[in-house]
Amino acid sequence: MNAKVSKKFSISELVMKLVRHQLFIPIAALLLLAIFNLINDPSFYKVTLGYSSTGDPVLSGYPITILDFGSELAILAIGMTLVTAATGGQDISVGATIAISGSVVLRMLCGPDGRAETMQMPIVVAFLISCVVAMLCGAFNGVLVAYFKIQPMVATLILYTAGRSIAAWINNNRLPIVKEESFKVFGGFIPGIPIPTPFFIALACIILMTLVLRFTNLKLYTQAVGINESSARLNGLNPAMIKFITFVILGICVAVAGLIKVSRLSTINYSVVAKDIEMDAILAVALGGNALSGGKFSMGASILGAYVIQFLTTTLYKLEVPSDALSAYKAIVVILLVVMSAPTVRKWFSDLGKKLKAKASVKEVG
Amino acid sequence: MKKKILAVLMATAMVFSMVACGGKADDNGLIKVGIINNDPNESGYRTANDADLKAMFTEANGYDASFAYSLKNDEQIASAQQFIQDGVDYLLLSAADTAGWDSVLKDAQKEGVQVILFDRTIDADDSLYVASIVSDMAKEGQTAVDWLKGQNLAEYNVIHIQGVMGSAAQKGRTGALDAEVAANANWNLVTQQTAEWNAEKAQQIVQSVIDSGKSFNVIYAENDDMAKGAVAALDKANISHGVGKDVIVMGFDCNKWALEELLKQNWNYDGQCNPFQASYIDDIIKKLEAGETITEKVIIMDEKGFDASTITQEDVDKYGI
Numbered sequence: 001m002n003a004k005v006s007k008k009f010s011i012s013e014l015v016m017k018l019v020r021h022q023l024f025i026p027i028a029a030l031l032l033l034a035i036f037n038l039i040n041d042p043s044f045y046k047v048t049l050g051y052s053s054t055g056d057p058v059l060s061g062y063p064i065t066i067l068d069f070g071s072e073l074a075i076l077a078i079g080m081t082l083v084t085a086a087t088g089g090q091d092i093s094v095g096a097t098i099a100i101s102g103s104v105v106l107r108m109l110c111g112p113d114g115r116a117e118t119m120q121m122p123i124v125v126a127f128l129i130s131c132v133v134a135m136l137c138g139a140f141n142g143v144l145v146a147y148f149k150i151q152p153m154v155a156t157l158i159l160y161t162a163g164r165s166i167a168a169w170i171n172n173n174r175l176p177i178v179k180e181e182s183f184k185v186f187g188g189f190i191p192g193i194p195i196p197t198p199f200f201i202a203l204a205c206i207i208l209m210t211l212v213l214r215f216t217n218l219k220l221y222t223q224a225v226g227i228n229e230s231s232a233r234l235n236g237l238n239p240a241m242i243k244f245i246t247f248v249i250l251g252i253c254v255a256v257a258g259l260i261k262v263s264r265l266s267t268i269n270y271s272v273v274a275k276d277i278e279m280d281a282i283l284a285v286a287l288g289g290n291a292l293s294g295g296k297f298s299m300g301a302s303i304l305g306a307y308v309i310q311f312l313t314t315t316l317y318k319l320e321v322p323s324d325a326l327s328a329y330k331a332i333v334v335i336l337l338v339v340m341s342a343p344t345v346r347k348w349f350s351d352l353g354k355k356l357k358a359k360a361s362v363k364e365v366g
Numbered sequence: 367m368k369k370k371i372l373a374v375l376m377a378t379a380m381v382f383s384m385v386a387c388g389g390k391a392d393d394n395g396l397i398k399v400g401i402i403n404n405d406p407n408e409s410g411y412r413t414a415n416d417a418d419l420k421a422m423f424t425e426a427n428g429y430d431a432s433f434a435y436s437l438k439n440d441e442q443i444a445s446a447q448q449f450i451q452d453g454v455d456y457l458l459l460s461a462a463d464t465a466g467w468d469s470v471l472k473d474a475q476k477e478g479v480q481v482i483l484f485d486r487t488i489d490a491d492d493s494l495y496v497a498s499i500v501s502d503m504a505k506e507g508q509t510a511v512d513w514l515k516g517q518n519l520a521e522y523n524v525i526h527i528q529g530v531m532g533s534a535a536q537k538g539r540t541g542a543l544d545a546e547v548a549a550n551a552n553w554n555l556v557t558q559q560t561a562e563w564n565a566e567k568a569q570q571i572v573q574s575v576i577d578s579g580k581s582f583n584v585i586y587a588e589n590d591d592m593a594k595g596a597v598a599a600l601d602k603a604n605i606s607h608g609v610g611k612d613v614i615v616m617g618f619d620c621n622k623w624a625l626e627e628l629l630k631q632n633w634n635y636d637g638q639c640n641p642f643q644a645s646y647i648d649d650i651i652k653k654l655e656a657g658e659t660i661t662e663k664v665i666i667m668d669e670k671g672f673d674a675s676t677i678t679q680e681d682v683d684k685y686g687i
Contacts, residue, residue: 046579060577060603065574173413265569272565272591323564323567
């Protein structure tokens, strides 16, 4: 009898441990979605190998679509996680900055009149220039937040409202179109490789970020600043500088995502490109179980969160939910997440756990 | 002290320049028009529309035109009041919103300012304006659907990508297709979803249909941007599209780049949404100045539909916006 109870006990402890683990929320959400789709229509997981017009193998199917579109979100989630951890706030200008950096890429490639038949410079150069511009946008946000102590959401509201107009201004409100096929590689497929390129770009970003977190003090410092700014300063850190750096890193992420975005269509529409993507990026961070108020973070959980969000989006598209209603469904997820992570609810849960434990021990004694 | 003198000087300069402005608007045989439009940066349509108006209402053509732009109704109303005070002869108006124009148009009537609406109608008594020059979105949709019907496919499996729900363009262009699908057994909607004029959303919708393995042979997108997004998804899955290919691609608005796609036979059809109202307005003003009366209040512009197999480079240059 006694042995049985203690065994039960250890199982419940194990469960509690699992539940407390940061990866629990994104993995649970992933499983929930996966099981739902399996029951609803198993053909969701069908992946077929086809051939592109140039004869190269390409994979297609819902899982590939998730990998494809989830990757740009994962790249943004990397930067957003750092900003969230260091400042305890979020950057809502991400979509508008993507419009700016995408516009810069096209301005560089298509020339001043936007009608050039051939690319005016190597894509790498155009991308690096857009990187600089996106980093400047990040730096602008960073200066406002770090040095002028403006709330991140308010500070980034400036670019959120002005960004798309700036993007249109960069190209004189023309819609440049890149006519060369080689530009489509970043949002499409590398010839000979059947998995969409964005996945590899995201992978490269993830590896790079892992190395940076592993071999520098970036993680320690951002967490220290996020948890307690003044004690971080007392320990010799420069909180303003660290906040500033996180915004600049987010700027790089934005430039990468912007390149993928414009590559998908070889053109841009200033008013709708990457619309509402900042909400998805923030949601990815939240779904990763990271506190939106800053402090400790798990990069892996955020990235997984990003793919889970795209899983949800793709599922909704499959169910033919009108795309103007998508945000309503995502709102439900946000509400659930926020309520779950609210201190009062957490306390209620832990009290419940304690009560159950107490009951069990009483029984044991009895 | 220096500052004070400077201030006085500047104030005098300003007063003089204002007088100069006021004096310039004297009667010199030109017809004074005040033009209220939406922001030309709003879309390619609006840019073309604004350029067309600017080319028509010049001093060389006998007009003294002032322009005011806003996407906000209240700002537009304020500029209308300003124009009426300035004593314009004609007020040309593309209203941001249909409501709220009654009182200012009544003022215009009192002052003897004739009002001509273009592109957009308003909810006001039609005695308050002399004419309204508009596009008939339902007719645009009907022209497109008639063209599609003329392709004589054995079966129509249509992916219908809609604009922002409730907008005039969406309602008109959807209505014609819906009616045809309801009337014919061999017309099916594979999916009917809004992509809110957004190319990326259109791409994801078409991607989702391709992933599901459903078959389709027509993409009916309610503007060029969304058609482009749809085509991006087709290209990725290596589904051929265009003249004589597996999937018929249809768009609206006649952007120049879209007509070029037609010319290359990558798309099949593009419906026009005519932004060139200036010549119609000019006609009306000429008639009014000659003392004629306008019998038809609502003037619907001619709008074309372009077929990829018959389009020419001249069409692209002339009608592309």
